[in-house]
Amino acid sequence: MTDNAIQVRELTKTFGEGRSFLGRERHVVRAVDGISLALRSGETLAVVGESGSGKSTLARMLVGLEEPTSGEMFIAGRDAAGLRRRGPRAFGKIVQYVFQDPVASLNPRRTIQDILEVPLKLLNGYDAGRRRARMTELLDAVHMPADTLNRYPHEFSGGQAQRIAIARALAAEAQILILDEPVSALDVSVQAQVLLLLQDLKRRFGLSYLLISHDLAVVEAISDRVAVMLLGKVVEEAPVQEVFARPQNAYTRQLIASAPKLRASE
Template identity: 70%
Template sequence: MSNAIVVKDLVKTFGGKRSLFGGTGHAVHAVKGVSFELKQNETLAIVGESGSGKSTIARMLVGLETPTSGTIAIGGQDYAELHAKGSREFGQMIQYVFQDPVASLNPRKTIDTILDVPLKLLRGYDSEKRKARKRELLDAVQMPSDTLERYPHEFSGGQAQRIAIARALAAEAKIMVLDEPVSALDVSVQAQVLLLLDDLKREFDLSYLFISHDLAVVESVSDRVAVMYLGEMVELDTAEKLFAAPGHEYTRELIASAPRLERERQSRPETDRRGTTELSSRA
């Protein structure tokens, strides 16, 4: 299995620069020499408490933060070279789904306009193809076609996150960075969105980097899990092995302190995902 992302010795430092008055500010090392691979068609979760560096890694991968040092390869292409080719090609490789779905959608734009942007700018589709593709995307995330004429504030958090996922899918990228994608949602809605993400992963041949602090969610969705602590990656293993026999003391403390949900990984009824459409449309 080839790699979707390869990260080597990634470092991110904030501050430490000389000020106007001649002093030097205190440097904060948010990420300290992190290395990992995301395999194709894999869900790799990065977990840790607030300030551990997990979201900083996510933001560097999609270009929202610039690495201080280290290397990133996305789809076999060097990160710097990919950026040099322009935002269009970069956006076709990797997409980001934010934690707060409503805040991530422009409140002044209809959903039709929001979905139109990546289809036009990243894919270059003409008007007719964009129109057809938008309906396909809404169908994929189980939202009705009349969604297009409405505004973000008219939707619940779960519905807004489905729309945000549809926007990411519009770029047709094979890699998605999911930064706490269900933490802002009610528990019942979380389950629906997680099932949807699992279906989309198989349908569109996606690879997920899943950022979360919720170990119960991570255990249910991940193939492998990386644990961050104070900017360092202290453990990386399959989800099954890590939760059964964590090797690092910090991982053991995280697991011991987390409320556990009674669920088996990857166990669910073999039903058509559209069987949840009626329920999901209210989420």
């Protein structure tokens, strides 16, 4: 159990349960339907699926932004239900989240310093001097200049904003990062640099990644194992080479075949 950064069993999330005001039964959507997964420490597990497959709901449950309807979650060996009772800070210290749209995930009316200080102060309890030093270190780790601190999010491009968002996730000093489509809003050359950065950070800080993505090529480049999701269920889970070389499930094969390739005739 302790080898696993994240362990979920029979995790289910349904939306719209219960009855409406007039007593009619509501339409129930099973966004996540009995998923069991494990993210080993130090590895990158990719969760692949198309829109509506439930992969973002899964990710939001893992950081405590959504409450599962049923099932068990263990994060860094601790029961998530217990963590939830202790409030968002308990979650934030062990698992962090990187959002798809970096610009939307930074408050437009606060400086980068305001944004980065919050986790350092609230989650780690650092004093002002230590916070200052740590912020410089973090910006350095994501290759951003130190004068970033006094600027506002709209002054940065998408790639730079994503670096800042990654710095914020690192500030919590959590060992597990949930990356929700971290590069799909970025241009290809920026995407490549951010992927490179994520890889370096993982090695440097000994992180474990759960990467949510719809882009199989990105997944193949940086993950160790892949779980393919379809309509709330995991239909295939295997090491990355195996999934791409010998996909077992028909849907996985279709996904791989649909991905556009640079050299069409091969």
